[in-house]
Amino acid sequence: MFNFKKPRHKLSEENKDGLRLSDLKPGEKGRVLEIGGSEQFRLRLIEMGLTRDTEVCVDKYAPLLDPLELIVKGYHLSLRGIDAQKISVERSN
Amino acid sequence: MNFNIALAGNPNCGKTTIFNILTGARQHVGNWPGVTVERKSGHYTYSDYKFNLIDLPGTYSLTAFSAEETVVRQYLIDDVPEVVVNIVDASNLERNLFLTTQLIELGRPLVIVLNMMDMAEEKGLKIDTETLSTLLGAPVVSVVGRTGEGVDILKEKILRVATEQSKKSRPININYPRDIETELQKLSALMEVSNDKDHLDRWRSVKLLESDKDTRDEMRLRSNGSEILDQTNISTERIETLFKDTGRAIISYARYGFIQGALRECVEENLKLSTDYSRQIDRVLTHRWLGLPIFGFFMWLMFKITYDLGSIPMDWVDAGVVMLMNFFSGILPSSMFASLLVDGVIGGVGAIAVFLPNIFILFFIIAILEDSGYMARVAFIMDRIMHNIGLHGKAFIPMIMGFGCNVPAIMGTRILESRRDRILTVLINPFMSCSARLPVYILVGGAFFPEQAATVIFSMYVLGIVVAITSGKLFSRTILKGMSKPFVLELPPYQRPTGRSLLLHTWERGYLFIQKMGTVILVGSVLVWALGYFPREVELETDYQTIETQIKHKYDDQSIELSEKYIRSLEQSEREYHSEMVPFLQSKNYLSLKAQHDSLGYLIHTTEKLEVYANKQAELGEIMSKRWIGRLGKVIQPLIEPLGFTWREGVALITGFVAKEIVVSTYGVLFGVGEDVDEASQGVIQGLRSSGMTPLVALGFMIFTLLYTPCLATVAAIKRETGTWAYTFFSIGYSLGLAYSLAFAVNYFGRMFNWLS
Numbered sequence: 001m002f003n004f005k006k007p008r009h010k011l012s013e014e015n016k017d018g019l020r021l022s023d024l025k026p027g028e029k030g031r032v033l034e035i036g037g038s039e040q041f042r043l044r045l046i047e048m049g050l051t052r053d054t055e056v057c058v059d060k061y062a063p064l065l066d067p068l069e070l071i072v073k074g075y076h077l078s079l080r081g082i083d084a085q086k087i088s089v090e091r092s093n
Numbered sequence: 094m095n096f097n098i099a100l101a102g103n104p105n106c107g108k109t110t111i112f113n114i115l116t117g118a119r120q121h122v123g124n125w126p127g128v129t130v131e132r133k134s135g136h137y138t139y140s141d142y143k144f145n146l147i148d149l150p151g152t153y154s155l156t157a158f159s160a161e162e163t164v165v166r167q168y169l170i171d172d173v174p175e176v177v178v179n180i181v182d183a184s185n186l187e188r189n190l191f192l193t194t195q196l197i198e199l200g201r202p203l204v205i206v207l208n209m210m211d212m213a214e215e216k217g218l219k220i221d222t223e224t225l226s227t228l229l230g231a232p233v234v235s236v237v238g239r240t241g242e243g244v245d246i247l248k249e250k251i252l253r254v255a256t257e258q259s260k261k262s263r264p265i266n267i268n269y270p271r272d273i274e275t276e277l278q279k280l281s282a283l284m285e286v287s288n289d290k291d292h293l294d295r296w297r298s299v300k301l302l303e304s305d306k307d308t309r310d311e312m313r314l315r316s317n318g319s320e321i322l323d324q325t326n327i328s329t330e331r332i333e334t335l336f337k338d339t340g341r342a343i344i345s346y347a348r349y350g351f352i353q354g355a356l357r358e359c360v361e362e363n364l365k366l367s368t369d370y371s372r373q374i375d376r377v378l379t380h381r382w383l384g385l386p387i388f389g390f391f392m393w394l395m396f397k398i399t400y401d402l403g404s405i406p407m408d409w410v411d412a413g414v415v416m417l418m419n420f421f422s423g424i425l426p427s428s429m430f431a432s433l434l435v436d437g438v439i440g441g442v443g444a445i446a447v448f449l450p451n452i453f454i455l456f457f458i459i460a461i462l463e464d465s466g467y468m469a470r471v472a473f474i475m476d477r478i479m480h481n482i483g484l485h486g487k488a489f490i491p492m493i494m495g496f497g498c499n500v501p502a503i504m505g506t507r508i509l510e511s512r513r514d515r516i517l518t519v520l521i522n523p524f525m526s527c528s529a530r531l532p533v534y535i536l537v538g539g540a541f542f543p544e545q546a547a548t549v550i551f552s553m554y555v556l557g558i559v560v561a562i563t564s565g566k567l568f569s570r571t572i573l574k575g576m577s578k579p580f581v582l583e584l585p586p587y588q589r590p591t592g593r594s595l596l597l598h599t600w601e602r603g604y605l606f607i608q609k610m611g612t613v614i615l616v617g618s619v620l621v622w623a624l625g626y627f628p629r630e631v632e633l634e635t636d637y638q639t640i641e642t643q644i645k646h647k648y649d650d651q652s653i654e655l656s657e658k659y660i661r662s663l664e665q666s667e668r669e670y671h672s673e674m675v676p677f678l679q680s681k682n683y684l685s686l687k688a689q690h691d692s693l694g695y696l697i698h699t700t701e702k703l704e705v706y707a708n709k710q711a712e713l714g715e716i717m718s719k720r721w722i723g724r725l726g727k728v729i730q731p732l733i734e735p736l737g738f739t740w741r742e743g744v745a746l747i748t749g750f751v752a753k754e755i756v757v758s759t760y761g762v763l764f765g766v767g768e769d770v771d772e773a774s775q776g777v778i779q780g781l782r783s784s785g786m787t788p789l790v791a792l793g794f795m796i797f798t799l800l801y802t803p804c805l806a807t808v809a810a811i812k813r814e815t816g817t818w819a820y821t822f823f824s825i826g827y828s829l830g831l832a833y834s835l836a837f838a839v840n841y842f843g844r845m846f847n848w849l850s
Contacts, residue, residue, distance in 0.1 A: 041579045043156065043341050046345040046346065047154040049191070049349070060375075062379065063383075063385045064385070065477070066477045066480070067473065067582075069473065073188050074184070075583065075585075076583065077582070079581060080476065080580045
């Protein structure tokens with residue numbers, strides 16, 4: 001019913017096989033490299049402060065394991081795993 | 094002199110609280126994102142000037158992705174308020190200033206309010222407001238919304254900006270990277286040729302680089318429109334190749350770049366993570382294993398409190414209604430008017446008024462959930478389930494509000510971004526059992542399941558949820574195919590709700606209910622009364638008067654017989670009395686005989702009363718069945734017979750379409766309570782029990798009431814929010830069909846297996 005192993009979203013060549021936000025475990029931090037997905041989705045996230053090079057911390061996952069909770073720019077934001085998978089990051093701690 | 098002031102800001106920035114402090118107007122204050130979905134206005138006077146305030150919906154940006162963003166943008170451009178007050182959450186400055194950069198570009202005189210300064214300080218942030226003011230080119234005032242600290246200074250600043258605006262120079266520009274600036278200047282220069290109205294060309298240039306549709310359309314109307322659009326395409330392409338991203342993203346990055354630059358100069362960070370108390374609370378409330386049980390417990394507690402605690406004031410209101418009815422029937426001579434007032438108006442509305450305590454308690458609890466910030470966590474916890482129906486976790490919020498009343502809940506679906514999500518949520522919302530249905534469960538459930546009333550009522554709510562989920566799944570796979578919008582939800586810090594805000598909140602929603610009582614329910618009650626009052630003369634098949642005389646005779650005879658028997662036994666007992674110790678009248682024999690006689694006498698007396706009462710009920714039943722109300726019920730009886738319903742249920746359900754609470758007052762009329770019976774609802778319970786209804790039919794009736802066609806007001810709300818009659822009629826037909834099928838199934842299988850007969 002809940003399948004996170006859907007085909008990976010298209011990102012540019014260099015980040016194709018890289019780490020995704022959804023790969024981070026609770027407590028781990030990452031730096032945003034690129035956001036994939038639809039233009040509207042990308043823009044909404046950028047507006048919410050997930051700009052390039054922003055540090056995000058995965059705080060936890062919801063009781064049913066989806067969505068996840070991030071700390072970004074000092075506030076708490078929630079995204080679904082399937083959307084977090086569109087965000088490529090590099091580990092930063 | 095009048096000034097128009099607009100309040101703008103992010104969701105959860107405390108905008109509504111400040112609006113309340115400034116205007117003192119009644120206003121809904123919540124804590125989950127997007128609570129303010131309508132433009133609300135108010136006004137205040139300060140040093141002889143009148144300030145008209147508009148509370149704009151909370152938005153993160155002005156991109157015009159959602160209805161709210163469009164509203165804000167349109168208002169700021171078209172209505173040209175004299176001052177825009179931008180409320181900013183100081184403890185979350187960076188993201189809040191994103192909207193500010195857009196407001197600055199819109200060029201209206203701006204006052205920036207740093208709200209929640211206490212929380213920012215607690216977090217370890219030190220903000221240099223003077224430097225911030227210089228960098229943003231607008232006065233900055235710090236305020237603590239919860240205590241009202243700093244509001245006087247804010248009023249003074251608004252006044253000064255409003256009165257001095259013509260003299261003051263235009264606000265600063267947000268500086269973009271040099272390559273973008275070059276393109277912006279080219280576009281602005283072209284635009285100035287065809288514009289002499291305002292100074293928004295720079296803003297429009299930015300919008301063009303963002304490929305904003307509305308602005309592009311606007312440009313087509315200009316005399317040099319094609320030239321501007323050609324330049325736009327060239328410029329956009331240039332920066333997109335240069336920055337390897339879309340125009341919109343580049344502009345947004347640049348805005349954040351500007352903000353970060355500003356914050357470096359005026360904020361001193363000394364972050365203390367230990368004080369993130371919200372995170373500590375969330376460790377428990379959204380805990381992996383505890384989160385869901387705690388949520389379930391809160392929901393259970395909500396109903397427990399609503400039902401159990403509410404039953405105490407419920408008795409008081411009930412007593413008050415009966416007192417009123419007795420008072421008026423005492424002073425008014427028996428007439429049609431007296432009957433209309435006592436049975437129609439007071440009786441009808443009174444039957445609903447007794448549920449006011451329950452409803453107010455429920456609204457109060459919902460207000461606590463909203464104001465504390467827990468509602469957003471509900472969306473977080475429930476998203477996976479809601480997602481499964483094809484909905485956003487946020488959609489759970491209007492769903493849960495449906496427990497209060499479907500009308501505001503359906504209006505609340507405006508928080509959802511896509512039209513598809515909104516329609517889907519609107520269609521399944523009526524299955525969330527609203528507070529108006531609670532009286533029906535309390536009455537019918539209380540009458541037939543006195544021991545398990547709470548459980549039965551709770552399971553009605555659960556059934557409603559199950560039906561809503563199943564229908565949602567069905568709709569999202571058939572008539573409303575398509576993916577829901579991405580889930581991007583802010584989880585605001587927990588807050589201790591203020592008593593004032595909770596009361597305002599409860600009162601506002603409760604007031605809607607009282608208003609409904611005064612209008613829809615009043616009309617409905619009078620209508621139901623008239624249906625039960627006319628025609629006056631009915632021909633009865635049974636002579637109830639004779640039966641009553643017969644009953645009285647029968648018991649008179651029995652009483653006489655009893656007395657004679659008693660006297661004989663006394664005489665005999667005295668003859669057999671030998672003891673010298675005590676007089677006969679104090680002897681054991683005498684006392685036991687007397688007790689025996691008294692209890693027999695009492696028994697005869699009560700049975701007589703009961704039989705007379707049953708006779709009266711039967712008479713009333715026949716009278717009602719011959720009045721309009723009964724004839725109406727009889728017409729639809731063949732239709733509902735398979736569900737085990739009689740004409741009474743038919744009438745109750747028809748009148749319940751006006752408002753579901755009326756089901757209860759209809760029963761009140763049908764059983765003619767309020768005349769002899771001291772407690773109105775007790776009378777109906779007696780009547781229901783003696784009407785031949787079985788617990789099984791009662792269960793089917795509650796299910797039918799839960800699911801069938803929503804009330805008139807809800808239908809109106811559905812029409813308003815979906816915008817089409819097609820969805821409205823679909824909703825009516827679907828719910829009616831579903832109610833019928835389920836009630837039929839319960840009755841059919843129940844009889845087959847002999848349940849609850």
